Structure formats: C-alpha cells, structure tokens
Amino acid sequence: MITLCTYLEGVNKNMEELSKNQLHEHFNKLLQVSLWGNKCDLSISAGQDNSQKTSPIDSLNSLQPFILVNDSNMVWSTLLSAQRPGQSEKTTAVRVDIVLDNSGFELFTDLVLADFLVSSHLANEVHFHGKSIPWFVSDVTANDFQWTIRQTTAANHRWMSKTGVQWKSHLKKGVWSYHDHPFWTTPHEFCDMEADAPDLYATLQGADLVLFKGDLNYRKLTGDREWDHTVGFETALRGFGPAPLCSLRTLKANVQVGLQPGQGEKLGSQDPDWMTGGKYAVIQFSSSKCEQKG
Known part of the structure; x- marks a missing residue:
C-alpha cells in the first residue's frame, strides 16, 4: 500500500508534464x-497471511503472460472518446462507475485507480x-469503504496519509461517491437487472464506463453458465449493456468466455486448475448496445 501511494504521489506531482503515451502507460499499470x-480474496486465503511480498508495480511484467484476454x-x-471538448463543463463530465468486490487490499487498489482517473482528468466523477x-x-x-479511507489517512507514512486526505476530499467534494443497492445481494444475474431493478440499471446508464471487479461479478455478468470458452463476452452478457463495461477478474470459478479457439484446451492440459486457482486473469470489455447518455 505504501508502494502504491508513493507511486501515485510521483505520478500526480508530474501529471501536467505527462504525454498522452505516458498517461496511457500509467493507466495500464494501475x-x-x-x-x-482481486487475488487477495478471503475465499482463497481463508484468512491466512496474504500480504504482498513484492511491489505491486514491479510484479506487473511477470504477471503479464497470465492475462488471458486484455482489452485494456x-x-x-x-475514456478518451468520452471527453467532449468545446462543450460546457456540465456536459463534458466523464463518469466511471466501479462495482466493487473485496475489501482489504483489493479495495485499496481500486481506490488508487480511481484517484488516478480523477487526478488525470480521464474522469470527473x-x-x-x-x-x-x-x-x-x-x-x-x-x-469497509469508510474505514479503509480513515486508516489510510491515519497511516504513519507521509505519502499514504496524504493519499487518504486526498480521498476524503474527493468524497467531500462529491467527486467520489459510494452507493449500495439491494439488487447486488440477490441471486439474479445481471441480464435481469433492467427488469428487476430498473432504478439501478438507469443509474448505471449514466456512466461512461462501468468496471466490474472480481469473480462473482463475472459469474453474474455471464449468468454462471457452462459456456463454450470461445463464446463472445457480449453474447454471454445476454443483452446486459447499460453502458460500456469491463470485467477485471482473476479466475476462481468454472466459467470463462471470449477465449481464442484451442486456448482453453491448452490451458487445461497445462494446469487442470486454471479456471479456479486465481492464477489467471482477464480484462474483458464490451461496448454498450443501448442508447448512450446525451
């Protein structure tokens, strides 16, 4: 966490001097x-020590081969196309929604990404x-959300506590906001959301991008069905598309779509537990088919 806050401080300090390519590189990393x-999940660790032994930033290159689909x-x-220059600020506000998964280190990494999005003006909310x-x-x-920000603010480290203060400011100014809805704790898959929770679906339609974190959200996006691995992600969503969306997921359950022909079979022969061990991951994107916000 200290490493990430130190990295974030360095990026934010030089934000105005960054080229578009450098900004893109930082975005991909975060x-x-x-x-x-998402690997730091109590369902896998069962509460045992699951601390990071190496820098989360330095680990990225070695983890790259384990990303099976990368639509980053x-x-x-x-995000770039959502920027609408030349119009009033009210109409150019870019909004990213993050559907959270686990508290602990995963939530912290989500907050770091969200901080970068607003500091870089890739998103306004x-x-x-x-x-x-x-x-x-x-x-x-x-x-959990409020506690994490309080603990970050109270940390005995210069950049970590500064980051926590910044996060409190984001919430106070309304740049960040936290929401919950009963639908997230029902057994319904997400293609049922428009019918069963039209208010939540309408809320998500106001976003320019929705990031779905983790394995359970992926299972609900795809209906937890035994899809063929080569079935397209958009097909598996079965009409769910309030806004452009992306699943950030490490594999911990027996469902995976959007792979290349033969990719699943090859993985299965190399590692029988490839779908459940949290070793592999996907960054899987779907553009919305519904009407975009005006």
Whole structure:
C-alpha cells in the first residue's frame, strides 16, 4: 500500500508534464494493479497471511503472460472518446462507475485507480457500488469503504496519509461517491437487472464506463453458465449493456468466455486448475448496445 501511494504521489506531482503515451502507460499499470488486487480474496486465503511480498508495480511484467484476454486498450479508447471538448463543463463530465468486490487490499487498489482517473482528468466523477450487507466472505460494505479511507489517512507514512486526505476530499467534494443497492445481494444475474431493478440499471446508464471487479461479478455478468470458452463476452452478457463495461477478474470459478479457439484446451492440459486457482486473469470489455447518455 505504501508502494502504491508513493507511486501515485510521483505520478500526480508530474501529471501536467505527462504525454498522452505516458498517461496511457500509467493507466495500464494501475488498471492491472486493480486487476491483480482481486487475488487477495478471503475465499482463497481463508484468512491466512496474504500480504504482498513484492511491489505491486514491479510484479506487473511477470504477471503479464497470465492475462488471458486484455482489452485494456479498448477501455482507454472509451475514456478518451468520452471527453467532449468545446462543450460546457456540465456536459463534458466523464463518469466511471466501479462495482466493487473485496475489501482489504483489493479495495485499496481500486481506490488508487480511481484517484488516478480523477487526478488525470480521464474522469470527473467516480461512483463506487458496494454491498448493503456483508454477503460473500469479504465483500465491500459502506463501513469497509469508510474505514479503509480513515486508516489510510491515519497511516504513519507521509505519502499514504496524504493519499487518504486526498480521498476524503474527493468524497467531500462529491467527486467520489459510494452507493449500495439491494439488487447486488440477490441471486439474479445481471441480464435481469433492467427488469428487476430498473432504478439501478438507469443509474448505471449514466456512466461512461462501468468496471466490474472480481469473480462473482463475472459469474453474474455471464449468468454462471457452462459456456463454450470461445463464446463472445457480449453474447454471454445476454443483452446486459447499460453502458460500456469491463470485467477485471482473476479466475476462481468454472466459467470463462471470449477465449481464442484451442486456448482453453491448452490451458487445461497445462494446469487442470486454471479456471479456479486465481492464477489467471482477464480484462474483458464490451461496448454498450443501448442508447448512450446525451
């Protein structure tokens, strides 16, 4: 966490001098940090020591081969195309929603990514969506969210405490906001959301990009069905598309779509537990088919 806050401080300090390519590089790194934060999950560690032994930034190159689908360039393009220069600030506000998964280190990595998004002006607002009750093992609730920011602010480290103060400021100014909804703790898959929770679906339609964190959200996006591995991600969403969306997920359950022909079979022959061990990951994007916000 200290390493990430120190990295963030260095990026923010030089933000105005960064070229678009450098900005893109930092975005990719922090998107992947948020992705791999999903490995730190109590359902796998069962509460045992699961601390990071190496820098989350320095680990990224060695983890690269384990990303089976990487649509991060499409996510980047979506954020760039959402910028609408020459119009009033009110209409150019770019909003990213993050549907959270686990508290602890994963939530921290999500907050670091969200801080970068607003500091770089890739987004003007970030809306976080958590659970209204503690549901699956270590799901983020409002209490976890606020506690994490308080602990960061109180940390005995210069850059970490400064980062926490910045996060409190984001919340106070309304740049960040936390939301929960009963739908997130129902058994419904997300293609049912428009019918079963039209208010939540309408809320997500206000976003320019929705990031879905973790394995359970992926299972609900795809209906937890036994899809063929080569079935397209958009097909598996079965009509769910309130806004352009991206799943950041390390594999911990027997469902995976959007792979190349033969890719799943090859992985299965090399590692029988490839779908459940949290070793592999995807950054999987779908552009929205519904009407974009005006």
